[in-house]
Amino acid sequence: MSDYTNIIELIHVVKIYKRGREEVHAIAGVNLKVKRGDFLSIVGPSGSGKTTLLNVIGCIDKPTHGQVIVQGQDVAKMKEADLGRIRRQTVGFIFQQFFLIPTLTACENVQIPGLFVNNPKRQKRSEELLDLVGLSHRKYHLPSQLSGGEMQRVAIARALINSPSLLVADEPTGNLDSKNAHTIFGIIKELHKNGLTVIVVTHNMDLAKEANNVILLEDGKIKVH
Amino acid sequence: MKFYQFAVKNLMRSRTRSILTVLSAMVATVTLFVTLSLDKGYKSAVEEELVKNVGVHLYITREGCPMEAASVIAQGGISPLYVPQEVVEKIKKAAHVKEAMPFKIFAVTATDGSRTDIFLGITDAIQRIRPVWKLKAGGWFEGDTSVILGAEIARLEKRAIGDKVYFEEFNKEFTVSGILERNNTQDDGVFFLPLAAAQRLIGREGKLSAIAIQLDDIAHLEDVKAELRGMLEEDYYVFPPKDISDGVMKFFGSTKAIMLLMVLIAFGSCVLGITNTMMMVAQERRKELAYLKCVGARFRDIARLIFLETSFISLTGIVLGACVSLLMIPQFEGFIRKFLVVYIPATKVVRPSLDIGIVTSIIVFAAGVAAALYPVAKSAQITPMEALRNE
Numbered sequence: 001m002s003d004y005t006n007i008i009e010l011i012h013v014v015k016i017y018k019r020g021r022e023e024v025h026a027i028a029g030v031n032l033k034v035k036r037g038d039f040l041s042i043v044g045p046s047g048s049g050k051t052t053l054l055n056v057i058g059c060i061d062k063p064t065h066g067q068v069i070v071q072g073q074d075v076a077k078m079k080e081a082d083l084g085r086i087r088r089q090t091v092g093f094i095f096q097q098f099f100l101i102p103t104l105t106a107c108e109n110v111q112i113p114g115l116f117v118n119n120p121k122r123q124k125r126s127e128e129l130l131d132l133v134g135l136s137h138r139k140y141h142l143p144s145q146l147s148g149g150e151m152q153r154v155a156i157a158r159a160l161i162n163s164p165s166l167l168v169a170d171e172p173t174g175n176l177d178s179k180n181a182h183t184i185f186g187i188i189k190e191l192h193k194n195g196l197t198v199i200v201v202t203h204n205m206d207l208a209k210e211a212n213n214v215i216l217l218e219d220g221k222i223k224v225h
Numbered sequence: 226m227k228f229y230q231f232a233v234k235n236l237m238r239s240r241t242r243s244i245l246t247v248l249s250a251m252v253a254t255v256t257l258f259v260t261l262s263l264d265k266g267y268k269s270a271v272e273e274e275l276v277k278n279v280g281v282h283l284y285i286t287r288e289g290c291p292m293e294a295a296s297v298i299a300q301g302g303i304s305p306l307y308v309p310q311e312v313v314e315k316i317k318k319a320a321h322v323k324e325a326m327p328f329k330i331f332a333v334t335a336t337d338g339s340r341t342d343i344f345l346g347i348t349d350a351i352q353r354i355r356p357v358w359k360l361k362a363g364g365w366f367e368g369d370t371s372v373i374l375g376a377e378i379a380r381l382e383k384r385a386i387g388d389k390v391y392f393e394e395f396n397k398e399f400t401v402s403g404i405l406e407r408n409n410t411q412d413d414g415v416f417f418l419p420l421a422a423a424q425r426l427i428g429r430e431g432k433l434s435a436i437a438i439q440l441d442d443i444a445h446l447e448d449v450k451a452e453l454r455g456m457l458e459e460d461y462y463v464f465p466p467k468d469i470s471d472g473v474m475k476f477f478g479s480t481k482a483i484m485l486l487m488v489l490i491a492f493g494s495c496v497l498g499i500t501n502t503m504m505m506v507a508q509e510r511r512k513e514l515a516y517l518k519c520v521g522a523r524f525r526d527i528a529r530l531i532f533l534e535t536s537f538i539s540l541t542g543i544v545l546g547a548c549v550s551l552l553m554i555p556q557f558e559g560f561i562r563k564f565l566v567v568y569i570p571a572t573k574v575v576r577p578s579l580d581i582g583i584v585t586s587i588i589v590f591a592a593g594v595a596a597a598l599y600p601v602a603k604s605a606q607i608t609p610m611e612a613l614r615n616e
Contacts (some may be wrong), residue, residue, distance in 0.1 A: 050287070051613070060609040080608075081523060087609070088521025095613075101514040103234040108226040113520040115228055116598055162521070170613075 006069070007166055007197050008034035008057055013066035013076075015052050015220075026052040027063065028220035036165070039192040040199045041208035045218035050201040051170055053217065057199060058091050058168045059083045071165065088116050092159030094169035098151045100143040106130060106150075107139040110158045117162055129157035133187055149180030156187055167191060169200045173207060185210060232533035235506070243538065246502040250542020250589060251549065252430035253488075253495035258550040258585045259557050259575060260484045266576030271473050273568045274410050276466045280354045281326075282443055283450060284469075286435040286462050307432035312457070316436060319452050324439040326350035329432070330422045333394045342392075344416045346423025354439045358412060362386050363403035366419045372399035373417035376407035385448065390416075395426050409572045473568045480565060494587070495542075496596040503535055503600035507607075514604050525603040532597055539593030543586045551577060 001112075022026040026049045034040055042050050055061035057070055057077050062083075068076045070086055078086075087093075092113075100109045107126050114122030130139050133153040143151055152172060159167055169188065173181035185207045192198045202208050216223045236243045287306040313327045329346035349365060351358050363386040366373065371392055374382065384390060384401050391398045399418070407413055424430045440449055446465065453463045507514070514527055550557075558575045565574075 055610070055613065058519075060613070084518070084521055084523050087519065093519055095516075095519075099513070099519075101234075101513065103238050104226070104231070108234075110233075111226045112231075112517070115226070115231065116517075116521045116523065116526050158520075 005035055006033045007036045007038075007071055009067075010057070011067040011069070013056060013063045013068060015049070015056060015061070016064045021199075025220050027056065029066070030220070030222055031134065032215070034197065034199060036197055037192075037195055038197055038213060039189070040083045041211035041213040041214045042199065042201045042217055043134075043203070043205060043208045043214060048217045049220040050217050051091065052200065052220075054168055054170050054201045058093060058166075059086045060093075088113065088162060092164035093166070094155050094159050094167065094172045095154070096171035096174040098143070098148075098155045098175075098196075100151055100154060102143050102224050105140045105142060106135060106146065106154045106157075108160055109143070109154055112161075113158060114161045119162065122161060122172040125161060126157065130154070130158050132160075133157050144198070147180070148176050149183055152176060152180070152184050153187065156184070156191075160191070165197060167196050167198045169198070171201055171203065173202065173204060228529060229533055229537075232530055234535060235510075235530070236534055236537060242502055242505070244496050246538050247541045247545065248265040248540050249495045249498035250593060251546040253491045253542050253592065254546025254585055254589050255550050255553075256488050256491040257588060258577065258581060259554075260481075260488050260579045261552075261585060262550075262575045262577040263484070263557075263561060264481060265581065267477060267574045268409060268474060268568070269576060270570035270572045270574050271470045271477075271568070272467075273572060275470045277474070277551070278355075278357050278408070278410055279437070279466055280356050280439055281437040281466055282440045282446060283438040283453070283465055284435050285312070285438065285453065285457065285458055286464075307429065307434065308436060308461070310431045310433055311529055312461075313433075313436055315456060316438065316453065319449060319456060319493060321440050321442060321445040321449050322438055323441040324350050324354050326354050326437040326439075327420060327433045328437065329420060329427075329429065329433060330434045331423075333392075335394075342416060343411070343414060344418055344423055344426070345379070345420050348418040348420050351417075354437060354577050355412075357408035357410060359406045359408070360403045361406040365403065367400070367402050369419055369422040369425075370397075370399050371402040371419065371422075373405065375405050375413040375415045375417070377413035378416060379404045386442060392426075395528065397426065401417060411571050413571055427560055476568070492592055496592050499535060499593050499596035502538070503531060503597050504603070506531065506534065507600045507604040510604075511611055515607045515609055515613075518607060518609040518611075524605045527607070528601045531601045531604050532594065533577055535593050535597035535601075539590050542593075546589070547582055547586070 010030050010032040012224065013027055013030045014025065017024045017026055030053060042053060044050050052061065056063050059070065063076050066076060067074050071090060073086070075083060075086060094142055101112065104112070107130060110126035110129055111122045114125065118126065127136065127139060130136050133156055135150060135153050135157070138146060138150060143154070146154065167188070171182050172188070176184060181204065189210060198211070200208070200211065208214050277571060286308060313325050316322060316325045326348060330343070332341050332343045334341040349467070361376065363373075374384060382390065386401055386404065388401045389398050390401060405412055418426070421430070424432060440446065443507060450463050457463070517527060552576055558573060561574060562569055
């Protein structure tokens with residue numbers, strides 16, 4: 001039975017990739033519950049399946065076996081259109097590579113996910129979010145005019161534009177220096193304090209320790225929870 | 226930011242490529258717009274000049290005419306076929322024949338080929354038959370050495386009433402008795418002579434090129450045609466002016482076919498250009514489109530984005546094409562007049578109109594959208610995982 005206090009519940013999730021004739025078990029039977037308002041860090045060596053697990057949780061990828069329950073709905077067998085709806089309404093993504101559109105200003109980049117839910121207040125909301133991440137003075141700047149830390153802050157604001165219930169971040173500080181990494185983690189912690197559920201994949205153990213829960217993933221399995 | 230602003234900003238990434246694609250849509254628009262304007266304009270001009278404004282309901286000539294005679298005249302020659310003048314009186318006796326105007330037409334080309342003068346020997350029946358044949362200055366012929374000038378001829382020759390006109394080919398001098406009002410038909414470029422004088426000039430006394438007939442009621446056209454056919458020998462030809470315009474249009478068909486081929490080539494280039502551009506967009510922005518899927522973009526959102534980009538390219542091309550077409554109509558008109566080998570009416574043959582503009586816009590826009598279908602399908606099927614692959 002799924003508990004609705006769990007925003008995410010994974011039940012024996014397996015993800016197998018085929019590489020030629022070889023089968024790679026990226027996730028090998030993971031069971032996990034993430035409570036609403038939780039702050040979870042996923043750590044582990046390269047190739048341990050952290051990003052694959054995050055993609056499955058964020059409905060970007062589907063598991064080969066098992067159940068993935070997001071806010072009470074099993075998304076494992078959902079069609080792409082339904083997964084898209086969950087990505088639009090429930091999940092906010094932060095990527096290591098920022099994925100900012102180079103021809104759009106910071107403010108316009110923040111508004112992009114708002115286009116897909118036709119949010120009429122996206123302009124005002126984007127300005128508020130840029131203010132929240134301390135970039136109100138850079139809202140008309142193009143990504144090429146921003147530093148790495150500033151670009152990731154724009155990406156955080158963009159992930160929040162549709163007021164998601166869950167924020168997932170894949171190595172959000174991976175491309176940043178330590179000062180900017182702390183700033184980004186500070187913002188994420190602040191968002192969690194305000195009630196947002198956060199799941200972060202990171203290599204950085206110092207930052208990972210700032211979360212309420214840390215899981216160590218090795219060979220596609222949870223070793224420490 | 227609105228969806229369309231997002232699309233425009235995407236197009237601005239590769240300005241040169243976007244501009245070149247817009248230009249291909251513009252060329253397609255210009256080609257189609259001018260071709261349609263010429264097709265409609267030429268047909269209207271031919272019908273106005275050869276059917277509506279002539280006041281003639283039937284022509285009588287010898288078998289083989291009128292196209293054969295027209296081609297001989299166009300070469301500056303004199304048709305070997307003729308209608309004897311005594312036929313005129315016979316025709317006048319037919320029921321419902323209101324006017325019968327005999328005429329002799331011939332053309333003379335200067336030895337250096339620089340110009341061709343058209344001469345028309347007429348009687349005063351022309352004033353009753355042709356509603357647009359009106360004198361602006363002077364009056365009817367005062368004798369066998371009088372000439373009436375078409376408006377354009379009077380302007381080119383700088384002649385006024387009473388002035389002399391010398392025809393070197395005939396070694397004969399005529400006096401201008403009248404100048405016609407400009408009526409934007411072939412009349413503007415014709416030397417009008419008394420019928421007998423014209424026949425004498427080329428040694429064809431009593432011989433006519435044709436007889437033009439006006440009926441008292443056009444409803445009797447077929448009856449009169451049948452009566453005249455019965456009245457005349459078998460090698461006479463009785464036909465309405467529409468037959469001439471139809472004949473001209475048939476000749477124009479080959480020119481039209483070449484122009485349509487040009488339109489097809491221009492369209493092919495345009496469609497391939499847009500498809501290529503949008504395919505490159507889909508390829509170059511693959512990760513970005515996949516990222517949009519990651520943040521919730523649906524198939525239709527991506528399709529909408531690519532369609533909007535294509536629409537902007539097509540619409541900009543259409544607007545530019547319409548402007549270029551309208552601005553360059555005089556140049557196109559001149560070009561077509563210079564190179565069109567069939568009959569050229571005196572009035573404008575390239576006649577743009579709003580309905581042609583609308584049809585052109587719809588066709589070019591539809592072609593642009595069709596060109597985007599495959600790139601749209603490719604782009605919209607990108608999976609979110611594409612954003613993260615190979616990282």
